[in-house]
Amino acid sequence: MIAIKHTNLSAIAQNHYQAIANYLPNKKLSKINGTVSKVFGESYDLEKIILANPSELKQLAVAENKGKVIFSESYYSYLSGDYFYSQPNQFYRGSAIIESLGIRVCPYCNRNFIYNLNKKRATYQLDHFYPQTDFPFLALSFYNLIPSCVTCNGLLQKNDREIKVNPYDSDFPFDKLRFELKILKPDFYYKQDSFDIAFDLSQLNATQKADFETNMEVFSLALHYNTHKSYVLKLIQQNITYSKAYIQELANHFVGTIFENAQEIKGFVNENIDTNFHLRPLSKLTHDIAKELGLV
Secondary structure (H helix, E strand, O other), X not given: OOOOOOOOHHHHHHHHHHHXXXXXXXXXXXHHHHHHHHHHOOOOOHHHHHOOOHHHHHHHHHHOOOOHHHHHHHHHOOOOOOXXXXXXXXXXXXXXXXXXXXXXXXXXXXXXXXXXXXXXXXXXXXXXXXXXXXXXXXXXXXXXXXXXXXXXXXXXXXXXXXXXXXXXXOOOOHHHOEEEEEEOOXXXXXXXXXXXXXXXXXXXXXXXXXXXXXXXXXXXXXXXXXXXXXHHHHHHHHHHHOOHHHHHHHHHHHEOOOEOOHHHHHHHHOOOOOOOOOOOOOHHHHHHHHHHHOOO
C-alpha cells in the first residue's frame, strides 16, 4: 500500500467540489446546504463535507449517520450518475481525479495499473472508503474516493470488514512500512521457494499496526505479493551479478562512449528502482528489496 500524494492536492479537491457546485442549480445547492446544516450543525455545508480530510471523514462517519435516508433521497441519488456537467457541455468524471492526481497504479496494492482508456472503458474504479450505502452523505467527498484497481475494489465488495488506512491520510506513517526478505534456506539466491516476502511493521505503533494488518487481510496482500517471488528472485540475482566492482568495470569500458558517467550505468542497471511508487506496479516492493540488497 502506498500514500496518495500531490503538491496541489487541496486544489484538486477544491476543483472536485466546484464541479459539483457548478452542476447544481442554485435552489438545489441551497436545499442541500440546508440539509447538511440540519444533520451536521450550522458550521457545515456541502463544501465542507466534500472537502473533509481523512481525519474529519472519520469523525463524520462515527458521529453522524442519522441523516442516511435524507441524503439517499436528496443528495447522493441526484449526483450518482456516471458523470455530470461541471460546465456547459463539459463532463466531469472519475477519470478527472485520476488524471489530476497523476496516479497510475492502485494505491491499495501497488500491483495493478489504473487508467482511463476512453469514455466507456477504464482499468480503474473509485472505491468509497466509507461505503456509500451506509454513508451516503460522504458519497462524493473527495478524500472518500480512492482510485483503485478492479481487483482491490472487488475484494472490498466481497468482504464485510472495513479497511482502516486511507491512502490520503497524511497522518499515517507510510514511510515506515517496508517489505523485507524472509530467508528460509541458504539456496534462496536461486530457489524462490527458499524465501518469503514479508511486511516489516516494526516501526508502527500498536494502533497503526492493527489498522494496517486489517488492510492486509482484506486485500490479501501477503498472498498477492508472494506470487511475485520470481520477480524478487531476479532482484537477488541482479544484486549478485551487478556488483559494485562489475558496475565499475562497465564504467571503465563505456563511460565516454554510450554513457556519460558511472551514475548513468547504475541507473541503467537499476532502471526500475525509484521512489515514484504511484507510477510503476510493484515499485514499493522493488525499492525496499533493492535497498535491503544494497542496490540503492
